[in-house]
Amino acid sequence: xxxxxxxxALRVVCYPPVPLPARRPLSTLAxxxxxxxxxxxxxxxxxxxxxxxxxxLDSVGTILVAVLAGPWAGIVxxxxxxxxxxxxxxxxxxxxxxxxxxxxxxxxxxxxxxAFRSLAGSIAAGLVIGVAAALASAVIVIALMGGLTAxxxxxxxxxxRATFGVSVDSAAKIAAVVTDALDKPLSCVLVYLVLxxxxxxxxxxxxxxxx
Amino acid sequence: xxxxxxxxxPLTPLAAAIALVLVAFAGPQPWTPAAVLALSLxxxxxxxxxxxxTVLTLLVxxxxxxxxxxxxxxxxxxxxxxxxxxxxxxxxxxxxxSLRLGAAIAALGVIVVGVxxxxxxxxxxxxxxxxWAAYLVIASLxxxxxxxRRAEDVLDAQRCRGVAVGKGTGVRGRLRALPALAGPLIxxxxxxxxxxALALDARAFDARGKRTALAPIADPIxxxxxxxxxxxxLAAAIAxxxxxxxxxxxxxxVSRS
Numbered sequence: 135x136x137x138x139x140x141x142x143a144l145r146v147v148c149y150p151p152v153p154l155p156a157r158r159p160l161s162t163l164a165x166x167x168x169x170x171x172x173x174x175x176x177x178x179x180x181x182x183x184x185x186x187x188x189x190x191l192d193s194v195g196t197i198l199v200a201v202l203a204g205p206w207a208g209i210v211x212x213x214x215x216x217x218x219x220x221x222x223x224x225x226x227x228x229x230x231x232x233x234x235x236x237x238x239x240x241x242x243x244x245x246x247x248x249a250f251r252s253l254a255g256s257i258a259a260g261l262v263i264g265v266a267a268a269l270a271s272a273v274i275v276i277a278l279m280g281g282l283t284a285x286x287x288x289x290x291x292x293x294x295r296a297t298f299g300v301s302v303d304s305a306a307k308i309a310a311v312v313t314d315a316l317d318k319p320l321s322c323v324l325v326y327l328v329l330x331x332x333x334x335x336x337x338x339x340x341x342x343x344x345x
Numbered sequence: 346x347x348x349x350x351x352x353x354x355p356l357t358p359l360a361a362a363i364a365l366v367l368v369a370f371a372g373p374q375p376w377t378p379a380a381v382l383a384l385s386l387x388x389x390x391x392x393x394x395x396x397x398x399t400v401l402t403l404l405v406x407x408x409x410x411x412x413x414x415x416x417x418x419x420x421x422x423x424x425x426x427x428x429x430x431x432x433x434x435x436x437x438x439x440x441x442x443s444l445r446l447g448a449a450i451a452a453l454g455v456i457v458v459g460v461x462x463x464x465x466x467x468x469x470x471x472x473x474x475x476x477w478a479a480y481l482v483i484a485s486l487x488x489x490x491x492x493x494r495r496a497e498d499v500l501d502a503q504r505c506r507g508v509a510v511g512k513g514t515g516v517r518g519r520l521r522a523l524p525a526l527a528g529p530l531i532x533x534x535x536x537x538x539x540x541x542a543l544a545l546d547a548r549a550f551d552a553r554g555k556r557t558a559l560a561p562i563a564d565p566i567x568x569x570x571x572x573x574x575x576x577x578x579l580a581a582a583i584a585x586x587x588x589x590x591x592x593x594x595x596x597x598x599v600s601r602s
Contacts, residue, residue, distance in 0.1 A: 162550060165477055166541035169484035170534040173492030180496040181526045184510050185519040191527070198531065210481070218485045221462050225453035226405050226446070280442040282412045292416055302416060320523075327524050328531045336539060 160210065163340060164203035171195030172215045176222070188286075189317045196234060197241040197263070197325045201250050202340040205242025212238035229278055233270045237263055237318070244322075256326035260319030267318060268310035272303075281306040287313050348459035349392040354564045355456075355465040356472065360572045362452045364579040369448035371586045375441040378448040385451035389459070398454040406447040413439035462486050468562045476556060492534065499530045 174195035182191050200208025212234030220228040244259035275283055281302040282288040287309050295305040350358050369381040389398035417435030470479040508522050
């Protein structure tokens with residue numbers, strides 16, 4: 135309720151304090167983008183399937199949010215993305231939430247350092263993210279699944295073991311690095327190309343919101 | 346999807362599923378995961394979702410077991426005599442890993458198939474999950490079908506404009522087509538998020554204070570106690586395993602000295 139106060143012959147109207155917004159770690163813009171990024175992680179599978187490319191591109195949304203809204207938003211996107219995948223596709227994907235966290239955090243850090251301002255920087259960021267994600271996923275695959283997943287990567291692990299005679303654990307790590315070293319740089323290049331096409335006004339809004 | 350689990354507060358089956366997964370990994374192998382797998386499938390059958398949970402479990406367990414046995418048969422340990430015949434130890438190892446994985450998939454599969462994600466998120470929000478986190482899960486689940494449909498639309502549109510897709514284009518050609526196919530989809534979703542942010546702000550998404558649920562989910566006292574018992578039993582089981590582990594270490598040290 136408004137109250138009237140007279141000060142220096144001027145009537146000043148005082149209103150009760152307006153409740154502050156609820157404290158949360160993400161801007162509204164980031165909150166609105168994350169569900170679309172999660173959906174993008176799943177929807178790009180249709181594009182990859184149509185093109186019959188030997189990659190997943192299931193982290194493009196996570197990398198995009200991390201670059202636009204910062205590492206924390208990237209981490210949240212990774213967690214939500216793998217949780218939703220676990221609910222919609224297979225509960226086995228819950229186990230890979232730490233990998234999504236690594237991708238979101240590293241992409242956010244790379245974005246903060248300006249790696250996505252050039253094509254070369256994006257490829258370099260993709261390689262670093264790819265190796266880190268591969269090592270994280272290899273640890274999970276070795277600990278939970280004996281080094282093999284029921285996918286193309288599992289067959290690649292067997293092929294590497296057959297060709298180089300290394301242990302299953304080493305073959306699992308090499309297979310993961312080979313897969314992710316192709317997938318993540320391509321994802322980062324795609325994000326770089328999208329950022330180039332994005333209206334500057336929108337990019338600036340994200341940067342302001344993340345600051 | 347409706348199941349018999351809808352009669353329960355979603356947090357109770359969730360607590361049971363988490364406890365079963367942890368017990369499957371912490372308990373003596375391979376009998377505990379085998380028991381957890383059987384129990385989870387029995388619960389799924391009793392809830393009317395047995396078929397879906399079994400398929401979900403088999404889709405992961407069978408290929409994993411087959412690949413592990415194949416790996417063991419193709420590359421036997423140096424002491425083993427015959428190639429392409431799986432060893433007993435290797436097969437038992439593969440069985441243990443597959444059972445553990447199957448137990449986890451079946452226990453979580455009961456939640457994934459039998460509990461509506463929206464209901465689960467609402468129950469979590471009632472127990473203190475922040476509104477923004479609940480929004481992220483529900484909005485993501487709702488955005489997925491729309492994004493998939495949009496991806497198909499973009500694919501069709503770009504094909505009509507002459508973008509070569511599929512066989513006969515070579516990996517290089519298909520890689521070149523990727524930005525043309527993925528670009529409009531991604532840019533469209535980012536631009537749309539700005540409108541959604543304005544809508545969220547306009548609807549006072551930031552407002553502080555306790556929210557009232559439109560359709561509150563019942564949490565009877567019996568279920569609250571059931572969850573407490575589950576957590577206590579889980580803590581006791583993990584403590585018992587730790588004690589056993591520490592005990593075996595002490596025995597090993599004594600026998601060495």
